[in-house]
Each structure stands twice: as C-alpha cells, then as structure tokens.
Amino acid sequence: MFTPQNTTKRMKRTILLTLLSISTFTQGAFAQQDSIMLDKIYHESFYNGQAYDNLHHLTKKIGHRIAGSPRADKAVAWSKSIMEELPFDRVYLQDVKVPYWDRGPQEKAYLVGSNEPLSVLALGGSVSTPAKGLVAEVIEVELLSDLKKYGDQVRGKIVFINKPWDESIVETGVAYGLNSSQRSRGPAEAAKLGAVAYLFRSLSSSKTDDYPHTGGTGYVKGIDSIPAMAISATSAIKLSNALKANLHTKVYLEQHAAWKGIVHTHNVIAEWKGQQSPDKIITIGGHIDSWDVGEGAHDNGTGTMGTLDAIRTLMALGYQPKHTIRLVFYMNEENGVHGASAYGQIAKDKQEQIIAAIESDAGGFAPRGFDIKASADRVAWIQQHWKPLFDQKFWVSRFLQGSPGVDSGVWGKHFPNTVMFNFRPDPHRYFDLHHTAKDVFEAVDKRELQSGVAAIASLLYLVDQQIDQL
Ligand SMILES: [Zn+2]
Incomplete structure (x- = not known):
C-alpha cells in the first residue's frame, strides 16, 4: 500500500544502499590501487633490490660486530654513509653507552x-x-x-x-x-x-x-x-x-672472556619526513650489532639491510609518505638492549608521537607474515583489509596478534598504544645458524631476502596510508 511514510522509508533505504555501494566501490577501488602498488614494490625489490649487496659489504668487509667493539663502530659509520646516499631528510647518530664484553682467545x-x-x-x-x-x-x-x-x-x-x-x-x-x-x-x-x-x-x-x-x-x-x-x-x-x-x-x-668497561657508541637513525602529518612517526628497523662469531648475517644483517632497502624501494617508486618514516639501527640488542633503551628514553622525553613500529630481527628467510602487537579488533581489521593483498599472490599469510621484536618491546614500554609489527620469515632453519660461526652471508638466499624486503615495504606503505583507519 502506498503511503507517504512508506515512500520516506523507501527513499531512506535507497540512499543507504547507494551509500553502501559507493563505499564498497571506493573500498574496492582503494584495494585495487593498493594491489597495483604492491605489484610495483615486489617488482622493484626483485629487480633493483640492494639489500643483498649491502649485506655482502656488512658481513664480508666488516664482519661480526658485538656492541662496543671497533667493528661495531665501523658498522655504525658505514650504515650512516649508505643512509646518506638516499634522499632522507635527516641522518644522524644517537649516543648509546654499552658495556663491552670481549671473548679473548x-x-x-x-x-x-x-x-x-x-x-x-x-x-x-x-x-x-x-x-x-x-x-x-x-x-x-x-x-x-x-x-x-x-x-x-x-x-x-x-x-x-x-x-x-x-x-x-x-x-x-x-x-x-x-x-x-x-x-x-x-x-x-x-x-x-x-x-x-x-x-x-x-x-x-x-x-x-x-x-x-x-x-x-x-x-x-x-x-x-x-x-x-x-x-x-x-x-x-x-x-x-x-x-x-x-x-x-x-x-x-x-x-x-672479560668485561672491558663502558664504551660510547651509537644507534644510527634516518628520517624521511611525512607530507601530511610530519609529527606522527613510523619507526622501522632492527639491530646492527651481532654476536662475536660468524658474520651476523641472518642475525641481524638481513633485518637492518632489509628495512633500509624497504624504504629505498618506496623512494625508488616516487612514493611520498604521509607520516614521518624513521629508520633505526639499534645498537646492543644482543647483550644489553641499551640502544633501544636510549631510543625509548629520548622519544619519551621529547613526547614524540610514534604511531607504529616495524621490526625485523628473525632472519632473512622467505617471508611468512607479521606478528602484531595491537588490540584484537585492530588485528581483525588488518586480517580483513591487508592480508588478502598478500596471501595468495605473495605467499605472505601470517597476520596474528603477537609480541613485538626485542628492541621495539623495550622502547615500546613508553608507548603502550603504538601498533607494532614483528616481521616473521620462515622459522625452520633460523636456529641452526643463530649465534654461531655458521651465520654467514652464504647462508642467505637473495630471492628470499628481497621477497622479505618487498613484504616489509608493502606493509610500510599500507601502514603509512591507512593507519588512521585502524
Ligand atoms: Zn637478533
């Protein structure tokens, strides 16, 4: 039966349906845009990636680098120099004091x-x-x-x-x-x-x-x-x-073995300024120190060279970040975590807004996904919106609530609301090499490493674009 009331109801329903379809269409269009961007990121990483070559320098020209050692200082200076080759807005060292332990003969x-x-x-x-x-x-x-x-x-x-x-x-x-x-x-x-x-x-x-x-x-x-x-x-x-x-x-x-006293060393930091919200920071990185055996290749040369290359990948594609992206190579994760402590204290004192963090410190094997320190609702949103972009095409399907990396976990105590992502590559072989003389450059596969770089760069892009919707 026709009544003015029914007409109003019908009109409301039509408007609602139209809005829903516009929103679904917009979401679909965004997802398609994101999917195209991820294709470009993977292409750039596989064809022009530099993580593997940088890792070669770090492991073969510098070698293992326990915090406080002369080699750790060499790794700091060299890391700064390669960051300076990219169009970051600022590259700097942050003071860290570490106790230096030396193995001896x-x-x-x-x-x-x-x-x-x-x-x-x-x-x-x-x-x-x-x-x-x-x-x-x-x-x-x-x-x-x-x-x-x-x-x-x-x-x-x-x-x-x-x-x-x-x-x-x-x-x-x-x-x-x-x-x-x-x-x-x-x-x-x-x-x-x-x-x-x-x-x-x-x-x-x-x-x-x-x-x-x-x-x-x-x-x-x-x-x-x-x-x-x-x-x-x-x-x-x-x-x-x-x-x-x-x-x-x-x-x-x-x-x-003996302790050799306190040594002054550094975290290495590079910042890429955000275009829309420069005061909101996304921290990404891993630890630059290693144990004093092998070459610290998977632990954690791949994490540092990989996160740097993830940013380079976005730069190479002409991307302009909305938020400030801050790359941090932490010193001393292995025996004291003093680098992450210093980073957290300084960020807290400056009352910085660190809205998200990505850490890579689980090796350079084929990427499987990310553990996420965030509420269950936020993780569910990520599973719904981001996981489909990765899982079938790129074989990256783990997006689960979990712990942040060690360094993020330490500085994150001052930032309980920061959403944190912990890169998770395939875990099977990591502990065959971990903290041994076998953790050398030759144990890293170039394609697996660059696939991880692409996964991290893709996540960084999505975080930067959509973190405000989380
Ligand atoms: Zn590590």
Whole structure:
C-alpha cells in the first residue's frame, strides 16, 4: 500500500544502499590501487633490490660486530654513509653507552684422559676460567631444578645442562624459549650450589650440529661468578655418553672472556619526513650489532639491510609518505638492549608521537607474515583489509596478534598504544645458524631476502596510508 511514510522509508533505504555501494566501490577501488602498488614494490625489490649487496659489504668487509667493539663502530659509520646516499631528510647518530664484553682467545675443552675435543663457546657476559684452565668432574642434568637432588655433590663440579631441543615444534622460537632461561640464569643457580663452571647444551634445532651457539648469560650479585660455556649438540651427546660409561669423567675447560668497561657508541637513525602529518612517526628497523662469531648475517644483517632497502624501494617508486618514516639501527640488542633503551628514553622525553613500529630481527628467510602487537579488533581489521593483498599472490599469510621484536618491546614500554609489527620469515632453519660461526652471508638466499624486503615495504606503505583507519 502506498503511503507517504512508506515512500520516506523507501527513499531512506535507497540512499543507504547507494551509500553502501559507493563505499564498497571506493573500498574496492582503494584495494585495487593498493594491489597495483604492491605489484610495483615486489617488482622493484626483485629487480633493483640492494639489500643483498649491502649485506655482502656488512658481513664480508666488516664482519661480526658485538656492541662496543671497533667493528661495531665501523658498522655504525658505514650504515650512516649508505643512509646518506638516499634522499632522507635527516641522518644522524644517537649516543648509546654499552658495556663491552670481549671473548679473548679461542676457548678450549676436552675430555680428560681421551683428550677428545668438545666444541664450546663462552656464553656472552661470562667470566674467564683460570688462565691455565680448570679440570673437574661433571654433573649432568636436563633441568636446573634437577640440581637440588644432588645437594652437596655439586660442589667443585662442572654443571652440565643437557636438555635437547623439542624438534616437534614448527615455531622454532617457541622451542628456543622453552630452553633459553636455563642459559641466562643457570650459572648463578649452579654457583649457589658450589659448582666451578657451567656447560650449557646449545639451543640448536639439529642433533647433528657440532657448532656451539653462544648467547647472553648473567650472574646474581652476592653469588660467585663462574665461567659459563655453550657446548654443541653433538659434543653434548659425546660428553653424556662418556659420563654414562664413567660417572667420574673429567673435563678440561679454558676461556679468557672479560668485561672491558663502558664504551660510547651509537644507534644510527634516518628520517624521511611525512607530507601530511610530519609529527606522527613510523619507526622501522632492527639491530646492527651481532654476536662475536660468524658474520651476523641472518642475525641481524638481513633485518637492518632489509628495512633500509624497504624504504629505498618506496623512494625508488616516487612514493611520498604521509607520516614521518624513521629508520633505526639499534645498537646492543644482543647483550644489553641499551640502544633501544636510549631510543625509548629520548622519544619519551621529547613526547614524540610514534604511531607504529616495524621490526625485523628473525632472519632473512622467505617471508611468512607479521606478528602484531595491537588490540584484537585492530588485528581483525588488518586480517580483513591487508592480508588478502598478500596471501595468495605473495605467499605472505601470517597476520596474528603477537609480541613485538626485542628492541621495539623495550622502547615500546613508553608507548603502550603504538601498533607494532614483528616481521616473521620462515622459522625452520633460523636456529641452526643463530649465534654461531655458521651465520654467514652464504647462508642467505637473495630471492628470499628481497621477497622479505618487498613484504616489509608493502606493509610500510599500507601502514603509512591507512593507519588512521585502524
Ligand atoms: Zn637478533
């Protein structure tokens, strides 16, 4: 039946439907525009990417670079120089003070009697053995908590933690996390019971790996500091078998590591000024320091050279950012995180508006996606609007709520509302190389690296364009 009321209703519905279809059409048009931009980004990265060549320089001409070392300073100066070659508005160094730990001459370890060598590396931050080394019997356990039952028998012995890696976990970072706390708090726990040294089975995803994996450890005030070393997975198996054959097997350990005091060093920062909201900042980057073995290629040469190249890619395409994009190469992620602390403190004091962060510190393997530190609603929005641009065409499909990277996590304490993205490449091989002499340039695949650069550049573009809609 025709009534004026029905006409009004009908008109309202028509207007609503028209608005909806305009909005769907506009969204579709934007999505199409974004899709075209992502195609261009991937094309630029695969054809003209510079991350791989820059990584070659960093790893082969500079090499590993623990914070406080002369090589770390060289990496800082060189990073600044390559940033200055790009059209950033500002490139500068930010002061950071770090404690410098030096490994000294190569460690030695063997089974006393057979002289069978054991592959070991001092854990970062460890004190040295006596200059002529030490010899002691060994107590083997899987867990630190198992030590209690040995009570007084631990006195004068080497505590050997032999907990194998859980190979069934695909998310290798989780397997790493299950064992890593025993690396950091073990020496103090063992020393409390009178142990003379600490041997820790390397955090490696392979049982056939004879490379020891270093990593940070620590001590507790008031408890003796004892030398702490990582032992390779195969040497751990060798030692365990020797102990099964003879419980009184003795081991010789020698290392000369020491703290060398406080050193003044830097974060390296470059800014590309936003055209619409220059005061709103998107921070992107990774740590420039590495452990003092191998070449720090996957950890974290790929993260630094990759994020730099992501910005270069957008620059090469003539892109003009809405917000200021700030690239940060953090110093000292590996043994103190002082670079990220300094960055956060300065940004907090200046009351900066950091609206988003992207970190790359999980290797340069084929990209799989991003973990996102944001509310569930925001993550759902990203899954709905951004994921379809990546997943089928570029094989990048992980957009899940999760933790930020270590550096973003540290400075992010001052910025609880910043949306943070943590780049996630394929995790399978990362912990075969992590913190070892095997983490070299040759372990990085150019195509995988540049595919990661394209994924990061695409995300950076979408964040810059659409963060205000989140
Ligand atoms: Zn790292």
